[in-house]
Amino acid sequence: MRRIRVAKPPLFSFGEAMRYTTRGFDDPRYRVHADSVATALEAAGGTAVIRVSDGDDALDVWVLHSELGTDTEAVVTGHVRRWFDLDRDLGPWRDLVLGAPAPVRDVFEPLLGFRLVALPSLFEALAWCIIGQQINLAFAYRLKRRLSERYARRLLVDGHTYHLFPEPAALAHAAREDLRAMQLSYRKADYLIGLARLFRDGELSEERINRLVDTPTMIDALRRIRGIGEWSAAYGLLKGLSRADAVPFGDSGLRAAYMQLHGRERVPGRSDLEAFFAPFPGWEGYAAFYLWRTLLKPSP
């Protein structure tokens, strides 16, 4: 079995990434072990299945399966670096955290090394937003599993099944009645199919969005898509394109974490959250990610 070593930058905790990945939900995209996580990935040249674990100065990435030939190392390395946000200099973020007011600094500082855990594509991130809108996460992951099992490739490696996420072309051809039968609402079915058609037809792509000048402009562009509101646009940019300044305002988890952190019973308004994120210019999305992280109970 081939091993690829992916260098770790300063301020990176694989343990924190694992803590996030293993936070108690049955995500069909990941096969979680005690100290490693495995997933399937797809590139232009084909698919691969990898298993990632921690090493002294690098991540150890075991290639369990690959159709990528000589591209394997480059594709796998790129995938892992995007997944765990390894190319970002976290120095400015550390400085902002250390200069933040209490109680934020006290809660965030021990987490430094926690990096954004991204999704493999903007399409998957936006589709996940639609799936998860206004339902509890456990049910949302169940819907994601049903969609993946029905519309995505699955790879059988060493007796285990690894699911990819459906390609836009596959979901673009889905029948709304079939999605409804999976317990998506008709509205979400229509949103998903519409989103998939935009990606399939090239009217929407990571390249097109990345060409826009800044995150607010990207949010405006994504909000023109039916089913993508401000929350989904920002969440999709944060998780799908690693936009560190994208904040999904209105997120119920952010409100809950804010209330818990400040010991308040009053639900924060938009202005409260804007004030919370103000000390982190350019890193508001990272602050949101850390704020979500405070909701996780200590590891058992």
Place this chain on the structure above:
DNA sequence: TGCCAGGCGGACA
């Protein structure tokens, strides 16, 4: 049982 979940779009004032 009732309320809330990692919201959204449309109707209406």
Place this chain on the structure above:
DNA sequence: TGTCCGCATGGC
């Protein structure tokens, strides 16, 4: 422009 409502279903 701001507010309310229906959508779907599970978890607590």
